[in-house]
Amino acid sequence: MGLRAGGGPLLLRRDLGLPGPVQGQQASGAALIGARLAAAVIGTVRMRAGDGPFSLRIPASGGGVILVANAGAFTLAAQEAALRVDRRVMAEAGAFALAGQEAALRVDRRVVAEAGAFTLAGQTADFIITTPPAGIVFVANAGAFTLAGQDAALRVDRRVVAEAGAFALAGQDAALRLDRRLVLEAGAFALIGQDAALRRDIRQVVQVGAFTLAGQEALLSVARRLVAEAGAFALAGQDIEFVVPGSGGLVVARLARRPAQIARPWHRPAVIGLPSDAPRVVVRLIIRGDDNL
Amino acid sequence: MNAAKYWQGQSVELRALFLSAVGVPLAAGGVSFRVKKPDGAVLTVAASPDPARANEFVGVLVADQAGVWQVKASCQTPAPAVEQSTFTVMASLPG
Numbered sequence: 001m002g003l004r005a006g007g008g009p010l011l012l013r014r015d016l017g018l019p020g021p022v023q024g025q026q027a028s029g030a031a032l033i034g035a036r037l038a039a040a041v042i043g044t045v046r047m048r049a050g051d052g053p054f055s056l057r058i059p060a061s062g063g064g065v066i067l068v069a070n071a072g073a074f075t076l077a078a079q080e081a082a083l084r085v086d087r088r089v090m091a092e093a094g095a096f097a098l099a100g101q102e103a104a105l106r107v108d109r110r111v112v113a114e115a116g117a118f119t120l121a122g123q124t125a126d127f128i129i130t131t132p133p134a135g136i137v138f139v140a141n142a143g144a145f146t147l148a149g150q151d152a153a154l155r156v157d158r159r160v161v162a163e164a165g166a167f168a169l170a171g172q173d174a175a176l177r178l179d180r181r182l183v184l185e186a187g188a189f190a191l192i193g194q195d196a197a198l199r200r201d202i203r204q205v206v207q208v209g210a211f212t213l214a215g216q217e218a219l220l221s222v223a224r225r226l227v228a229e230a231g232a233f234a235l236a237g238q239d240i241e242f243v244v245p246g247s248g249g250l251v252v253a254r255l256a257r258r259p260a261q262i263a264r265p266w267h268r269p270a271v272i273g274l275p276s277d278a279p280r281v282v283v284r285l286i287i288r289g290d291d292n293l
Numbered sequence: 294m295n296a297a298k299y300w301q302g303q304s305v306e307l308r309a310l311f312l313s314a315v316g317v318p319l320a321a322g323g324v325s326f327r328v329k330k331p332d333g334a335v336l337t338v339a340a341s342p343d344p345a346r347a348n349e350f351v352g353v354l355v356a357d358q359a360g361v362w363q364v365k366a367s368c369q370t371p372a373p374a375v376e377q378s379t380f381t382v383m384a385s386l387p388g
Contacts, residue, residue, distance in 0.1 A: 284309070
């Protein structure tokens with residue numbers, strides 16, 4: 001093995017392992033402080049490295065040589081390593097523009113419509129009941145219906161914008177034929193009740209009985225209310241002629257019959273038989289009208 | 294006899310005053326008006342005390358029939374008494 005240290009710039013190999021055996025002659029002196037060479041010992045030689053170039057040659061056949069390197073001063077001049085900059089690229093902040101085509105969203109699946117308010121107002125259909133010979137027929141007149149609603153407030157953040165729309169609901173009046181759609185199936189009904197406990201005593205037939213009414217006779221005061229209506233009295237008789245004897249039948253006086261008539265106003269009640277202690281009441285009746293003739 | 298005449302459909306007021314034998318008004322009780330219509334129907338007209346006139350009772354009827362109406366006013370207390378009168382209802386306006 002030969003070891004040679006030459007002047008000039010040194011190349012530092014990144015794969016140089018220190019301490020350890022030197023591999024090859026290219027590993028010249030720089031930074032070999034306290035290095036121990038794993039070479040065969042051929043003797044003991046002390047060397048001092050001075051300025052300038054020097055060379056050390058060790059015969060390949062010599063043995064037992066011990067190389068001891070003292071501390072020395074070394075100047076390391078080297079060239080900057082040519083670093084592989086391409087592996088350490090630092091990317092600064094840049095501006096990026098992403099251009100593309102808008103996604104064709106399937107609106108029908110992503111649109112979320114909030115609840116809206118709808119009002120259906122209509123005119124009540126008038127059912128006309130006619131009674132032909134076949135039976136009762138219900139005829140529905142034409143009705144008018146209007147659907148008014150509030151536009152649904154769609155959630156704009158989903159990128160769907162819905163404009164207000166107009167809706168028209170048109171329909172045809174239903175021709176109701178109740179006589180064909182009403183099908184009544186046979187039904188079974190069970191009426192369960194409790195036998196009424198009839199009160200037989202209420203239904204007893206009352207036979208003819210005898211009743212006796214006992215009481216005090218009512219004291220009617222009819223005598224105080226006697227009202228004498230107008231009456232007509234006729235006096236019947238024969239006229240009396242007074243004749244003076246010897247005068248040839250000269251009538252001196254004649255008592256002629258004059259029918260007497262006693263009339264009492266029917267509205268003047270006659271008070272008959274009033275007790276002396278009963279007060280006498282006189283009624284004064286006045287009749288008035290709002291437009292007396 | 295009352296000679297009053299009214300048109301058919303008019304309201305006729307019946308008024309009764311109860312006096313003593315010397316002409317002093319009495320507080321009568323059980324007062325009623327009995328009316329006999331021209332067709333013979335008899336009805337009773339309510340007699341109410343007149344708040345404006347003491348011891349006077351008043352009743353109102355509608356003369357709905359033409360002819361002679363008979364009216365009887367009576368009381369029960371202090372002693373039974375009765376008074377009657379008539380009035381005539383004309384069917385329609387003349388000529």
